[in-house]
Amino acid sequence: MNLKISALQFVEDVKTGNISVEDFIGKTMEHIDKVEPKLHAFLEINRNSLDDARTIDKKIKSGEKVGSCFGMPISIKDNICIKNSKTTCASKMLENFVAPYDATVIKKLKEQDAIFVGKVNLDEFAMGLSTEFSAYGPSKNPWNTEHVPGGSSGGSAVSVSAFECIASLGSDTGGSVRNPASFCSVVGYKPTYGLISRYGLISYANSIEQIGPLTRTVKDTAFLLNIISGIDSNDNTTIDNKNEDYLSQIDEGIEGKKIGIIKEMMGEGIDKSVLSATNEAISKLESLGAKCEEVSLDMVKYSVAAYYTITATEAGSNLARYDNLRYGYEFPVEGFEFNSYITKSRKNLGPEVTRRMIIGGFVPSAGHAGKYFLKALKVKSKLTKQINDAFTKFDLLMSPTVPILPFKLGEKINDPVALFLVDVNTVTANLTGKPAISIPFSISNGLPIGIQLMANSMQDKALLQAAHALESTVKLPEVQI
Amino acid sequence: MTKIGLEIHCQLTNLESKLFCSCKANYREFEINENICPICMGLPGTLPRLNQEAVKKATTIAMALNCSTPEKIAFFRKNYFYPDLPKNFQITQLNIYGDTSIGGTGSILVGDKKIRIRRIQLEEDPGRLIYEGSSSKNQITLVDYNRAGTPLVEIVTEPDFENPKEVRDFLKILSDLIENLGVADPTLEGAMRADANVSIEGGTKVEIKNIGSFHDLEKAVHFEITRQESLNSRDIEIAQETRHWDDRRKITVSARSKEEDLDYRYFLEGDIPWVKIGIDTRNELQSKMPESISSKKERYISEFKIPSQVAEVLSSDKFYSDLFDKSFTQENAKEVANIITTDLMGLVDTREKREKSKLTPEHLKNLANSIISGKIARNSAKNALHEIVKTGNELDAVIKELDLGNVTDQLKLQEIISQVINEEPQAVEQAKSNPQTINYLVGKVMQKTKGKADPSLTLELLKKNII
Numbered sequence: 010m011n012l013k014i015s016a017l018q019f020v021e022d023v024k025t026g027n028i029s030v031e032d033f034i035g036k037t038m039e040h041i042d043k044v045e046p047k048l049h050a051f052l053e054i055n056r057n058s059l060d061d062a063r064t065i066d067k068k069i070k071s072g073e074k075v076g077s078c079f080g081m082p083i084s085i086k087d088n089i090c091i092k093n094s095k096t097t098c099a100s101k102m103l104e105n106f107v108a109p110y111d112a113t114v115i116k117k118l119k120e121q122d123a124i125f126v127g128k129v130n131l132d133e134f135a136m137g138l139s140t141e142f143s144a145y146g147p148s149k150n151p152w153n154t155e156h157v158p159g160g161s162s163g164g165s166a167v168s169v170s171a172f173e174c175i176a177s178l179g180s181d182t183g184g185s186v187r188n189p190a191s192f193c194s195v196v197g198y199k200p201t202y203g204l205i206s207r208y209g210l211i212s213y214a215n216s217i218e219q220i221g222p223l224t225r226t227v228k229d230t231a232f233l234l235n236i237i238s239g240i241d242s243n244d245n246t247t248i249d250n251k252n253e254d255y256l257s258q259i260d261e262g263i264e265g266k267k268i269g270i271i272k273e274m275m276g277e278g279i280d281k282s283v284l285s286a287t288n289e290a291i292s293k294l295e296s297l298g299a300k301c302e303e304v305s306l307d308m309v310k311y312s313v314a315a316y317y318t319i320t321a322t323e324a325g326s327n328l329a330r331y332d333n334l335r336y337g338y339e340f341p342v343e344g345f346e347f348n349s350y351i352t353k354s355r356k357n358l359g360p361e362v363t364r365r366m367i368i369g370g371f372v373p374s375a376g377h378a379g380k381y382f383l384k385a386l387k388v389k390s391k392l393t394k395q396i397n398d399a400f401t402k403f404d405l406l407m408s409p410t411v412p413i414l415p416f417k418l419g420e421k422i423n424d425p426v427a428l429f430l431v432d433v434n435t436v437t438a439n440l441t442g443k444p445a446i447s448i449p450f451s452i453s454n455g456l457p458i459g460i461q462l463m464a465n466s467m468q469d470k471a472l473l474q475a476a477h478a479l480e481s482t483v484k485l486p487e488v489q490i
Numbered sequence: 491m492t493k494i495g496l497e498i499h500c501q502l503t504n505l506e507s508k509l510f511c512s513c514k515a516n517y518r519e520f521e522i523n524e525n526i527c528p529i530c531m532g533l534p535g536t537l538p539r540l541n542q543e544a545v546k547k548a549t550t551i552a553m554a555l556n557c558s559t560p561e562k563i564a565f566f567r568k569n570y571f572y573p574d575l576p577k578n579f580q581i582t583q584l585n586i587y588g589d590t591s592i593g594g595t596g597s598i599l600v601g602d603k604k605i606r607i608r609r610i611q612l613e614e615d616p617g618r619l620i621y622e623g624s625s626s627k628n629q630i631t632l633v634d635y636n637r638a639g640t641p642l643v644e645i646v647t648e649p650d651f652e653n654p655k656e657v658r659d660f661l662k663i664l665s666d667l668i669e670n671l672g673v674a675d676p677t678l679e680g681a682m683r684a685d686a687n688v689s690i691e692g693g694t695k696v697e698i699k700n701i702g703s704f705h706d707l708e709k710a711v712h713f714e715i716t717r718q719e720s721l722n723s724r725d726i727e728i729a730q731e732t733r734h735w736d737d738r739r740k741i742t743v744s745a746r747s748k749e750e751d752l753d754y755r756y757f758l759e760g761d762i763p764w765v766k767i768g769i770d771t772r773n774e775l776q777s778k779m780p781e782s783i784s785s786k787k788e789r790y791i792s793e794f795k796i797p798s799q800v801a802e803v804l805s806s807d808k809f810y811s812d813l814f815d816k817s818f819t820q821e822n823a824k825e826v827a828n829i830i831t832t833d834l835m836g837l838v839d840t841r842e843k844r845e846k847s848k849l850t851p852e853h854l855k856n857l858a859n860s861i862i863s864g865k866i867a868r869n870s871a872k873n874a875l876h877e878i879v880k881t882g883n884e885l886d887a888v889i890k891e892l893d894l895g896n897v898t899d900q901l902k903l904q905e906i907i908s909q910v911i912n913e914e915p916q917a918v919e920q921a922k923s924n925p926q927t928i929n930y931l932v933g934k935v936m937q938k939t940k941g942k943a944d945p946s947l948t949l950e951l952l953k954k955n956i957i
């Protein structure tokens with residue numbers, strides 16, 4: 010049984026009777042049990058998966074209508090709610106939180122007969138880019154287990170990369186899908202803000218984050234996007250995409266497209282191997298008929314500072330509800346005065362979350378907002394204007410996804426500022442609401458390098474076409490686990 | 491000069507659902523924590539889903555208070571911790587990026603005085619705290635979230651009131667207006683609440699919160715003015731502070747926490763995009779606005795010659811004016827108004843009685859017409875009304891059952907008149923020269939018939955008999 014197949018291949022094989030869902034899921038579960046001690050992608054494994062598989066096989070046999078996922082094994086980042094299952098956000102604060110409802114994306118995938126093999130690891134409340142801030146321990150990079158898988162959707166990237174599932178859903182607030190995708194050599198995509206419903210995604214910085222798929226191929230991403238995108242009455246920020254088919258014309262190519270190479274994303278601190286991979290990507294894009302040209306977006310310099318100011322402010326508000334009064338973990342409320350209770354109960358939040366909550370209490374506060382929060386909003390709007398201007402000249406913008414290679418576990422955890430700089434190439438898409446994708450491009454010293462492409466708002470289809478074109482020029486070795 | 495300003499909170503009780511979810515806006519009929527869902531409980535991952543109907547209703551209030559209404563409105567988060575607040579922030583409105591609240595400046599006439607409105611905002615009501623246990627040491631706090639997320643409109647006035655009487659008059663006019671708009675039922679417990687700020691000449695502004703009813707508000711304002719004046723007369727400085735109304739002791743007490751020091755860290759609610767309320771929508775809302783109380787009053791006076799005071803009472807209460815507007819004809823309008831203001835108001839003076847009343851406009855129309863035609867006397871009509879309100883039976887059936895019909899039989903009436911003439915020889919003599927005395931004799935006939943003699947027929951017959 011080959012677990013290393015794409016989503017589209019899986020659907021084809023099940024449809025034609027090449028494989029049974031039960032066999033595939035059974036082998037997948039065996040494989041998960043085998044590699045998990047090394048990788049720790051999962052926070053919870055769904056032991057009902059095999060039953061779900063049998064149900065779908067029965068449906069297929071009896072000629073019943075089967076959803077387009079045909080029992081595809083998918084992992085879900087543990088900040089997305091699945092009804093009646095624990096959703097912890099990798100936090101002790103939500104240790105016992107069982108979601109009483111399905112996120113919109115979950116509902117849509119269930120309707121298409123996807124199988125959720127488990128909930129996967131993340132940095133606590135999606136704050137971080139290595140999974141080292143998970144309250145339940147970090148995940149390991151399958152390419153080299155001494156290295157981080159990236160984050161915050163590290164568990165998602167690991168599970169796809171190590172063949173523990175075919176695809177995964179993560180969330181991307183400042184690169185949290187693209188960064189681990191790049192570090193683990195899978196495709197990671199953040200759509201235009203509003204393209205995928207956030208209902209059921211536990212908010213970290215709600216004004217800029219999106220759910221996004223992590224897959225083996227760009228086509229697989231398009232396949233999933235067809236299922237999970239679209240307007241949702243439960244999320245007022247969603248956009249009507251008129252049931253766009255992202256898979257059709259994916260082979261369109263990029264002949265004649267103008268691509269801007271963002272100067273500020275290849276500057277100081279960039280790893281030599283990342284730089285040469287990026288240059289190689291440029292020549293491949295040109296060989297496909299695109300025209301590449303350098304473009305300067307000087308607001309990118311301030312983007313990380315603005316990003317942390319805005320996300321901390323929103324996090325301070327979004328996470329305020331975790332006072333342990335209505336749900337959370339065992340800590341009886343009796344005998345406490347309200348304020349002293351929440352002060353004590355919130356000690357269950359981890360160090361990084363606490364750090365950002367404190368910042369989030371400070372930067373928008375009276376007397377400081379002008380210097381920090383409002384200034385950050387100004388950077389956001391200037392950056393958006395710059396990028397909109399760039400898109401009048403270019404069809405796409407390109408950069409390495411992360412300027413450095415996956416670092417070692419523990420290497421940067423005590424250096425928050427160094428960690429922050431890892432975000433420099435990814436936060437722009439979030440602050441401006443633009444779609445962006447990371448595709449596996451190269452392996453250097455056994456560690457993956459990803460290339461990022463960005464497009465204008467609602468140009469997700471064109472973005473996927475370009476990503477598919479570049480992807481088809483790449484042949485990478487398989488990960489050894 | 492004393493300056494009083496008000497912040498009135500009005501729930502949009504006539505809406506079907508809460509501001510951001512589909513739980514009922516009318517939470518009062520539920521058991522504790524039965525009118526809740528993941529959204530209004532602020533469960534992880536849920537998002538607010540704006541009730542567009544609430545936006546329309548709130549806009550209507552703004553228009554009725556002559557406030558400007560912006561093209562686009564925005565929502566903000568007000569961040570603070572409190573157990574009745576499931577998200578530990580409240581979604582409300584603010585005017586920091588220009589006028590983005592549902593209503594801008596406006597004004598309303600109270601008598602001859604113009605009270606200015608500073609702004610109107612749409613927000614969510616928090617849950618409700620229930621304290622159990624007597625001593626403060628053993629007291630426990632329970633939270634009922636049924637109310638959490640109920641659509642609430644906050645109306646902020648300028649400090650244009652000078653005394654408690656003006657406050658009372660304003661609140662009466664405002665709650666009549668809210669009721670007349672059909673957006674809320676102000677008689678529901680907790681549907682309308684208010685905070686006040688009070689400052690006397692040379693003093694500082696003191697906020698009073700926690701006032702349970704409009705009735706208490708007036709008392710609180712009165713107490714606060716007296717307290718401040720007393721401090722002033724003794725040269726004691728009045729502290730700028732927030733005070734709470736102590737419902738039991740009927741006094742204001744200094745709030746322990748310094749609420750003015752709280753920093754709410756307001757910022758835009760990203761989960762609700764700016765809402766456009768285009769000129770077309772606003773025009774439509776304006777055109778659908780129910781007739782105003784003052785316009786009704788004018789109409790009642792000019793079209794039906796109803797006395798100004800009666801018209802005022804009739805128009806200011808939607809229950810009665812609706813009833814009137816469905817019952818009147820050009821001929822019976824004055825009589826209908828009369829029945830409502832002199833008899834009906836006494837019969838259905840509470841919310842419960844109104845809800846129970848079986849009276850229909852058709853009943854009222856019949857009753858007024860029957861009085862005019864002499865079929866039933868005014869006195870008896872009152873009894874008939876009482877019966878109809880109770881049973882909903884048809885007027886004819888009620889007249890028959892209670893024997894309320896007028897004595898219109900000439901022979902029968904003549905018999906009674908003859909008796910009266912025999913018993914009152916002196917009055918009969920006087921009546922021959924002084925026609926006023928004849929009314930005394932009519933009265934005697936009425937006495938004998940328990941008010942059921944047809945008045946015009948009685949007069950006619952009496953005249954015939956005497957002259």
Ligand SMILES: [Zn+2]
Pocket residue numbers: 508511512513525526527528529530531639
């Ligand atoms: Zn609800």
